[in-house]
Amino acid sequence: MKAQSQQVQALDGGLPLPTKLAERASLGKRIRRNWELYLFVAPALVYFVLFHYLPMYGVQIAFKNFMPAKGIMDSPWVGFAHFERFFHSYYFWDLIWNTFGISLYALAVGFPLPIILALAFNEAKNGLFKKTVQTVTYAPHFISVVVMAGMIITFLSPSSGIVIKIMAWVGIDAPQFLTDPRWFKTVYVLSEVWQSAGWGTIIYLAALAGVDPQLHEAAIVDGASRFKRVLHINLPTIVPTITIMLILNMGNILGVGFEKILLLQNSLNMESSDVISTFVYRTGLVDAQYSFSTAVGLFNSVINAILLILVNRIAKRTSETSLW
């Protein structure tokens, strides 16, 4: 029994390399010993094959001219025509720039805030106040895009908006938040952060629950201040979660949704508000263009996947956490 456990540790920890023979033997052994784990993943794998891999043949319509009556398989091939149309669009580089800009801006502001908020929640004493703040900050997640956009427009209306009125009262000359292209991304990102920061804390709170109280006890004996303990005990505990969240976010960098942008978009801020998804939406308004939107979607996926692989590699090198 004891020998076995040593072996497990040896393989896991990458300690002394066993001989090739031993490795082969232990591989078969390991598979057999953990046979149940295959059953654990089986339902999920069946799900992914059934609902994701089986329909994946649909990707080919990006290279075809999809005709519903002919079906996906029999629609005629057009090669890279849809991609070329996208790349040659007058707005192609604007779209790329805006999409990246909004995503990275949102990440820079929106990613750290839930972490700080979660650490703060964790410090606050359990009680009504903590419960209230937690629940209140979580609530905006449920506000629909339509209401959200409506409120933004109302609050920022130059003639009647509350934000504008407060700024005027303080003596600040309010900019044209809604129509000035320079302000669009800020309005979008800050409202996004407002809506999702509280929701984003949940995952870190769960990770923080795993902190070993013994570590804190020991640190207190050593005379560490509260701030130091947060910095050196709590934060490191959630670093793997932070890393994974960051990698996943990077893998979705071109996936800026169209609904809210569309509602906040107007002809005056268009040059900084138009992103890939709104572009596809508008193209679709003229005519349902499955093939074109699939092609653009595929382009997004490829870029996203490349970014995810890159970031994952960096994470693997610099920390112990990575996706694979």
Add this chain to the structure above:
Amino acid sequence: MNVADSAIKSSRGDRLFMLGVYVFLCIALIVVLYPLLYILSASISSPKLVNAGEMWLLPKGITWDGYTLVFQNSKIWSGYLNTIIYTVLGTALNLAVTLPAAYALSRSDFVGRTLFVIIILVTMFFNGGLVPTYLVVKDLHLINTMGALILPVAVSVWNLIVARTFFQTTIPRELQEAAQIDGCTNLKLFVRVVLPLSFPIIAVMALFYGVGHWNSYLPSLLYLNDDAKYPLQMVLRQILVLQEMTAETTGAAISGDIAKAMNSKAETASLLKYAVIVVSTLPIIAVYPFLQRYFVQGVMIGSVKG
């Protein structure tokens, strides 16, 4: 430096730190609370005053028409019921599929886990689109059944990865090894040791998935034909349809019939928008405080010792 001295010193620093924490939380509270109160007030205020920007915090020109209209709708209660059923069963399925898989993938001694992870990650980027997925659902004879709403979303890659990370980082490896040495099978290990240690992540997963089901709209639009089976979000969207129409048809002269229809709704439409938000989200917001107790530090380790 004696111990008592340093304790006092650090406690002064700690008090300052805690003050900072509370000030930060208070600011967060105020910033977030204002728009929420605004929504509550707007849902019972005269739409004219709301749109003119005259109602800015407390309700003005109080009217309950928005709520009356929502609850007058005969489908709203069946919608609530359907949503609760879909959410409970759907979330149960999600947990049953996600947690074991996430645990297996968290085990470094699980041969083939990198392959599985990559197989799963690929689906995050490449999907066949609406039509092929619809055909799969159709071929499984799920159209117009509850299965169409919960099976195609049985696992979310994102959640699976998050759960795996949790297992990887918080379940002590020594614990698993010890259990295995004791001759504990993987199933027993998972059910008796790992799960009881994982209440926080179970709560998170239940919340993420549950909220997903609660807010879900597209699958019911695509796969359901019978409006008796519509979930709440679908019913609410139907109530809001005319409101949406006004936005899309601005300026376009369609017909007198449509214009009059929209006008008779216009007054209440903007009220409804807010009332609908309140009606659809209050129940799910109310759930959260009950889950919060699983996010308290030490809750897990305590359970191990106990």
Add this chain to the structure above:
Amino acid sequence: MGSYAKTGKLLLAASVGIGLLAGCASNEKKGAASATVNKEGFPIVSEPLTLTLMAPDTGEQDWKKMKVLDVMAEQSNIKLEFRNAPKDSFDTKKNLVFASGEYPDMFYAAGLTTAEQINYGQQGILIPLEKLIEEYAPNFKKILEENPEVRKSITAPDGHIYALPVIDMSQHWYRNPIWYNGDFLKALNITKLPTTTEELYTYLKRVKTEDPNGNGKADEIPLTASNARDVNLRDVRTWLLGSFGVYEDAIYVDDNKTVHYTPLEEGFKQYLTFMNRLWNEDLLDHESFSQTDEQKKAKIQNNQVAMFSNWNAYMSLGGEPSTDDPMYAPVKSDMVDKPVIAENAGITPGAFAISSTNPSPEASMRWADYLYSYEGSLLFSKGPEGILWKYTDEATRTKEYLPIPDGGTDREKYRSTLTPNYGIPAPTINFDDIDKGLKGDFDMWVMKETQTKLLDQGARPPFPTLFLTSEEQTQINSLTSDLNTYVNQMEAKFITGAEPLSNWDKYTATLKKMGAEKMAKIYQGAYDRWASN
């Protein structure tokens, strides 16, 4: 293990099924029932027949309980099953239905675009209707004979008719009219409405400076518009553009049958110049590019606005319909002798279609044809007699309203529980006789305003409703999106001064580079084809 084996089988079955389905959308008919379809009168079929119908649903209605559909089912012997989708997501579901191979028997108020009609028609999903019209649609056939332009507008380039239209020859507005706030006119003692752009400017200037709402504050907004999904100014643009000799929308045909692309025209530049002047002097609401419809309405209700667009003025001002707020009569600029005025063509294509899997296209056509008769159109627009209305003299088709049943106060709302034709582009024709006796003083006044200010001044459709060929459509599709985006942006920039009008040449050069002239050329070809038919 048993359950896993089962899943495996399921998986296999699914993959096979998909292969088949993707290969061929089912095209077989469920057995023709044409033998039992009566060519005229009711019932339509002697044996009961059940058909499925797909339509947009505006929400609170329950199609299974509508009196109109009950009456129709009873007299026709055709029972309907509904596969409706909420109106705001109808297009998503419609696309899916076409792509998945599970078609309803009939599409109702489906808003099929001409491109969809050609695509799905040529792919065999929608069946050609012209032969059926000949034999089974006496009412619709009569309409086509009396209105040759309707036939021209609904016939695809391949000579087939794939869908029936909404025909409303009594709805003349191309866009909602602009209305003057009557109170302001009175306060400023205006007896004659502006007829030139200069007079219009003067009026707007007086509104701004002379406090017509009398509250002592300079809070008047002479002209306002709203932004809806990046379609800025659409609600006022059309009426102001006409003053400079061009029609709104990208494409119009002039009196010499030459097709123009509006954003390239000199008239468009003059319009921008005029609007820029209004903007600079604060006569055009500076929130026009960002405010929602609701915010615009709130300002109008607050009695701050002199001119605005809506279906009727009272719908924005609140209160009862009033004849005190006159309709805007398009004014002329120095550029032209008289303004051009756009009129609605009255034909909205794509309202009704029959799918290839329909078991009885003949019966379906007869069912739809009834909607184009006086009786059918009346039934679907007003509900059965005796609920909301009754005849005072059936011979002359004169009617009167009955009090709203169940003590209701909202006639439109009650109507929506009776008939599906509520807020959707349903296949029908609007006869003048339908509203005989039901029109109030206000309706008559609006009709008169429309007649004298628009129709008598030479209003006409800017461009006929017509079909493009598939190739033309493909080219237009790839041009439209970018062009529209650019034009919308530049229009806003020129008006607000973010881009000086001295850059007009640069702007037109860019448009040409983006293919604006090609667009006009394609439409010219389509127009010539239409005109020669």
